[in-house]
Amino acid sequence: MQSTVNYLWKTDDVLGQGATASVYKARNKKSGELVAVKVFNNTSYLRPQEVQIREFEVLRKLSHQNIVKLFAVEEIESSKQKVLVMECCSDGSLLSLLEEPENAFGLSESEFLIMLRCVVSGMNHLRENGVVHRDIKPGNIMRLIGEDGQSIYKLTDFGAARELDDDEKFISVYGTEEYLHPDMYKRAVLKKPQQKSYGVTVDLWSIGVTFYHAATGSLPFIPFGGPRRNKEIMYKITTEKPSGAIAGIQEQENGAIQWIYELPITCRLSLGLKRQLVPILANILEVDESTCWGFDQFFAETNDILHRTIIHVFSLPQAIMHWVYIHSYNTATIFLEEVFRQTNIAPHHQEYYFEGHSYELGPNLQAHNLSRTTESCPLIMLSTEPEEPVGLRYRDPSLEFPKFFPKIDVTADCSTAKGVLSATYRTLRISRSLQQCQELILRGLYWVSKTLKSECLQILERRQAVAETLSFLQQDEMKILMLYESVAGDREVPEIKGLTELRTRLQTINEEVSRCSHSVSSEHQTTLQCIISDVGNKRSQMKEDRSIQQMEACLGKMQLLYSQFKKNRKHLRLNYNEQQIHKLDKVNLGHLAKTVLSIFQDNCVQKYLAALSAHGIRMRKAFEIRKHLKKLNRSLTACSAEISGCQECLHKALDELPQKILQGKTLSSAPTQVYLNLKHKDMLFGMQELQDQMKIVAHNLQLNNSIIQRLNGVASTPGL
Structure with missing residues (x-):
């Protein structure tokens, strides 16, 4: 035991040793406060006096939370050697x-x-x-x-x-x-x-x-x-x-x-x-x-690194996790460019999900306004272009496991045991990463499939709205044509030819809308439901998988064996019984290492590779469905535009019909249809009724357009 006026310590309680001094764990005699004392050896006193006092002077000048504090400079009571009393960092170096x-x-x-x-x-x-x-x-x-x-x-x-x-x-x-x-x-x-x-x-x-x-x-x-x-x-x-x-x-x-x-x-x-x-x-x-x-x-x-915000991004098509470092004031545009640097997926092809919902990134949105992410809860990135899964890149951990030499050498054996334990830690980290990757794959696929399934139903809803509006318009076209024919009699009227052509257009639109209905087949919805069910089953299986727990149990046993190796290293020689136990410990450590590698290679890796392969197939199916739905959406948009054009033509024809009547056009002498038996007054009344119906059609078109806009918004949200 040594001491100064205010501190005392044991000489075997060493924190560190150097060429000119040793550092010990010490306590304040009054308060019991734990400190570190640096005691200089004889070699240090061979240095020039200015060098000896330089450390004292430097430490007195410094005061910072990331520099060990100097509390006092005292002398050992027995030898009068100077010691530095400093802050004790109890968790090593x-x-x-x-x-x-x-x-x-x-x-x-x-x-x-x-x-x-x-x-x-x-x-x-x-x-x-x-x-x-x-x-x-x-x-x-x-x-x-x-x-x-x-x-x-x-x-x-x-x-x-x-x-x-x-x-x-x-x-x-x-x-x-x-x-x-x-x-x-x-x-x-x-x-x-x-x-x-x-x-x-x-x-x-x-x-x-x-x-x-x-x-x-x-x-x-x-x-x-x-x-x-x-x-x-x-x-x-x-x-x-x-x-x-x-x-x-x-x-x-x-x-x-x-x-x-x-x-x-x-x-x-x-x-x-x-x-x-x-x-x-x-x-x-x-x-x-x-x-x-x-x-x-x-x-x-x-400091540029330290002042950046970390955004965790999981690229679903590639099945890779990325840490994106950007400044909090950077915009989403810069964020997308940085993601491009890491994934090679162009910004205009990137789409995002977060916690099950589509995540819009406006170009001027700043990073500090982005949702907070973690490794287990990242942004899920999708691509509008097909991408093949890449998966986690890692070096085979079996290459890191060292082999024990048959001969007993406590120093070499301890070093080998440490190497085995290090490789086991790395194997366990890789296994956890593989498992986390699978979980994020399944989570992302579930969100994508649910979105696509919803889009299928919305496409059908939109098709129904378009079909109903088209039906009303076809009825109105028929009535207007009959009115024109009753006015024209045997005469040739250009409007009749235009209405006949319009009927052909409406028939073509009707055929296209019907095709859209058949295109959104039950096969798509069945495929998506199968993916959703498969994902649910796989997630349940993952929860039941005990591979990680088995490896952790092996690691715990290996840590105990390594502790024994470290104890043996302190002894120059082992007696016979200790040698036999030491040999068994080497064998047991080797068996545990083989068990860990077997679980890793036969279970973790195989399941991961199977999951990656299945992920590629599912993503291709989802991509094709999404591509098809976008095509249908464009077709329905074109049909809606055509219907609007036809509706304007009918309005124009109906507006011009009274002028035809007032110009003295007579009715056909041998009417065979309802409208041909109308008198002049009744015809005007029919026109009024038809105009009211046209207003209903216009209202339906306006309603349909609002549905189109709403569904267009849904269709443009990220899904793949």
């Missing part, structure tokens, strides 16, 4: 988080964004106060859980920090070699003297490596054998990196370097975030100071 098997392939998107926000904010405070850190790495980014349950990241370890303006340089070398700027690496690691000074942008290189590590779970620059075993190649990779590349890997001894320009498929970040992040990594991982971004541009670009 970013490095410890990345070393957990769950994060072996990088942080989740939400956690990465939190880390990004905290680190950028903390670095911004450093630059505002003219401080260069010089040892940015995951191990120096501490983590604690806030009251809201979210992580808070804080920069720590300012032993290498110093005050430096943007245009100033320094010549001393500090840092950790994997995260060290190549110019500093040459001097500090390769021990090659060089007359070169360094600027504040060395922190940007370290940030770039740290961000890549956090996004992928691995370092960006890896020579064969590892960075610490092949230092010359490590330097070669970092200095010869082409512009735009964000990583370089040498997979074989003396082999070529593979340059990487995108984040790997195993990375858990979405395509939307990758598109924003990769240019930042490419421009701060530049050796040449003249091409490397400065802090101003770095802060501008990272």
Whole structure:
């Protein structure tokens, strides 16, 4: 036990250790408050006095929620060694988080964004106060859980920090070699003297490596054998990196370097975030100071990401989830363009659903007015053009499962067990994504089918309205023609010829309307009802599927075994009984891994592929039905327009008929029909009655037009 005037701690309660100091968990003697004390070792006192006090001075100058707070500088009572009393971040560091098997392939998107926000904010405070850190790495980014349950990241370890303006340089070398700027690496690691000074942008290189590590779970620059075993190649990779590349890997001894320009498929970040992040990594991982971004541009670009709104979009035809990053003030037009960049579906072909209803996106609608989305409740995007399902892209997780060596090696076995657990976490994440994709496919198909079924009924309703109006018009045409024939007698009247032609037009319209009735067949409605029933059955089956729960149960057992492997690693040797148990644990872990892979490949993947295939067939059927309904809608619209034109012709003929009578036209001497027996007065009365009927037809046309407009609105809403 050691103590200062106000704090005490146990020397085995270590939070972290470095070259010049160790950090312990301590408590305030009066309040019991938990703190961290940084105790400097003898090596630290070999440094110049100004270097020793620099960390105290820097920390006193800084005050920010993303920088570990300095509470006091005290002395150990027994040795008079100075200690820094600081804020305790009880949840480890970013490095410890990345070393957990769950994060072996990088942080989740939400956690990465939190880390990004905290680190950028903390670095911004450093630059505002003219401080260069010089040892940015995951191990120096501490983590604690806030009251809201979210992580808070804080920069720590300012032993290498110093005050430096943007245009100033320094010549001393500090840092950790994997995260060290190549110019500093040459001097500090390769021990090659060089007359070169360094600027504040060395922190940007370290940030770039740290961000890549956090996004992928691995370092960006890896020579064969590892960075610490092949230092010359490590330097070669970092200095010869082409512009735009964000990583370089040498997979074989003396082999070529593979340059990487995108984040790997195993990375858990979405395509939307990758598109924003990769240019930042490419421009701060530049050796040449003249091409490397400065802090101003770095802060501008990272804050641009952090101030964007995330819209979750599920492309139903392609069966892919997208995270769309746009500013809250961006319009729907910009949103549609960004969706196009990710899906290759043109804006004018995009249609949307949200929570079962069509979702209109006016061109000037701003992003902050869009409905709030989540991964489980996204906007469902459809396309007016046929699209083939693409599905979720992923690397086969069976490639990630390492094999145990027969020989007992507690260190190697623990590392292998961690690899198995990491691969299991990834397999489980993929399985959940496959299941979520199937759920969204079924949900979207259900909405589409219900909409199309409703459209079928509305088309029939519209056809009925058009047919009734047409029937009235045909009756009126017949009466007007008879009146004209009674006036004309044996004389040839042009209007009669026009009315005869009009009758032919009406007959043609009638035939077209009849075809529309037959086209909206029960077959369409039956097909849609089958899709709706199938979707309902599949959703019920998915609820009964226990694949995920079975894999989670295996994972729980594997975690217990991994804990035992970590305990065994602490012992140099195992006795005979412990060795036998250790061997059994290796066998059991292998069996559990095989079980997880079997469930994944034989159940999750097979069901997903079957669902994807069925989805393609159903979408093609739905697309054809929708295409046919649109064609019928256009035909009915054309018929309605024709009917309106015919109605105007009849009005005109009826209006001109009194003039024919007043001009002395006589009636036929041998009438054979009802209207031919009418006297002059009775004929005028019949015309009046016919005009009243025409008004009814006009009213019916007006009513029909309103139905047309309403149904046109329905037909134009997204359905496929």
